[in-house]
Amino acid sequence: MSDQSWPLWEVFIRTRNGLAHRHVGSVHAVDATMALHAARDTYTRRGEGLSVWVVPSASITASDPADKDMMFEPTASKIYRHPTFYEIPDEVGHM
Amino acid sequence: MTDTPLLQYTLRLADTALVLGHRLSEWVGHSPVIEEDLAFGNMGLDLIGQARSLYSYAGEIEGKGRDEDALAYLRDAPEYRNILLVEQPNGDFAATMLRQLLYAAFAHPYFEALARSKDAMLAAIAAKSVKEMAYHLRHSAEWIIRLGDGTEESHRRAQESLDELWPYTAEMFETDQVEPALIEAGVAIDAASLRATWDKTLDHVLSEATLERPRDGYMQSGGRIGHHSEHLGHILSELQFLQRAYPGATW
Numbered sequence: 001m002s003d004q005s006w007p008l009w010e011v012f013i014r015t016r017n018g019l020a021h022r023h024v025g026s027v028h029a030v031d032a033t034m035a036l037h038a039a040r041d042t043y044t045r046r047g048e049g050l051s052v053w054v055v056p057s058a059s060i061t062a063s064d065p066a067d068k069d070m071m072f073e074p075t076a077s078k079i080y081r082h083p084t085f086y087e088i089p090d091e092v093g094h095m
Numbered sequence: 096m097t098d099t100p101l102l103q104y105t106l107r108l109a110d111t112a113l114v115l116g117h118r119l120s121e122w123v124g125h126s127p128v129i130e131e132d133l134a135f136g137n138m139g140l141d142l143i144g145q146a147r148s149l150y151s152y153a154g155e156i157e158g159k160g161r162d163e164d165a166l167a168y169l170r171d172a173p174e175y176r177n178i179l180l181v182e183q184p185n186g187d188f189a190a191t192m193l194r195q196l197l198y199a200a201f202a203h204p205y206f207e208a209l210a211r212s213k214d215a216m217l218a219a220i221a222a223k224s225v226k227e228m229a230y231h232l233r234h235s236a237e238w239i240i241r242l243g244d245g246t247e248e249s250h251r252r253a254q255e256s257l258d259e260l261w262p263y264t265a266e267m268f269e270t271d272q273v274e275p276a277l278i279e280a281g282v283a284i285d286a287a288s289l290r291a292t293w294d295k296t297l298d299h300v301l302s303e304a305t306l307e308r309p310r311d312g313y314m315q316s317g318g319r320i321g322h323h324s325e326h327l328g329h330i331l332s333e334l335q336f337l338q339r340a341y342p343g344a345t346w
């Protein structure tokens with residue numbers, strides 16, 4: 001059997017309550033139900049997950065690597081956007 | 096055989112889990128896709144984990160110093176007490192999934208009931224196992240539905256496997272002289288009482304899968320008293336090789 005005709009699904013797992021789902025990888029599966037099974041069997045074997053999402057990879061719209069300069073380069077010169085110019089009083093502790 | 100009923104009962108559960116777990120482990124590295132390779136590995140490890148707990152408890156009941164390894168590695172085929180269904184060869188992907196469905200549809204309600212056993216250890220092992228068997232049931236059922244209601248070839252293969260494995264299903268529901276006293280005492284489960292649940296699960300999955308439920312004809316039996324098909328010997332020769340060749344070997 002070949003998996004060439006099986007759609008690809010992106011897998012997102014939420015590790016603990018309060019944290020967002022994170023992309024962990026992808027699986028091949030015939031449909032959404034089986035993709036959830038495959039995601040569970042492939043990516044939650046060591047107690048990683050409390051919740052799993054699968055999304056058809058084809059549904060994801062990605063930026064074009066060729067547009068890298070246009071998309072991301074202009075921010076490089078705008079260091080004032082980083083919140084690193086504030087003095088944080090010691091009493092505040094970790095924010 | 097002078098084993099107490101509780102020991103025999105526990106060994107039957109342990110052997111069934113180990114042999115099926117070993118069968119699933121045979122797929123590792125050979126599955127059609129890596130996702131299912133992991134699924135078989137996961138389900139196999141669930142079963143082997145159940146077997147380990149049950150063997151440890153059996154060794155405790157026996158009280159002769161045999162641990163889980165001694166019971167798994169140093170008993171011969173006639174001493175094994177697993178049901179015949181689980182020692183049947185893997186066949187193709189459909190056959191393995193069907194065997195898993197036939198067993199999980201039984202084991203899930205069985206452990207659900209055993210979790211209420213008056214025997215605290217069996218109840219604890221069952222409570223852990225019931226979640227594992229719930230997934231085995233769901234995974235195998237989803238696959239059988241897709242294979243049965245899939246292509247002409249997948250339908251044919253699934254139906255052939257179903258017909259071939261059907262004669263091994265009745266043994267799951269048998270009770271012999273080992274069990275009545277344990278059932279009476281609220282320790283063991285009367286498997287016959289789960290028949291209706293199993294029928295309902297199977298009928299639902301088979302109808303979704305457009306597979307035809309075989310007629311009950313001659314049914315195979317005897318695994319639970321040590322009468323096995325030739326397959327078990329081959330399983331044990333592989334499973335026990337290391338401990339037989341190098342007694343006491345450890346990691």
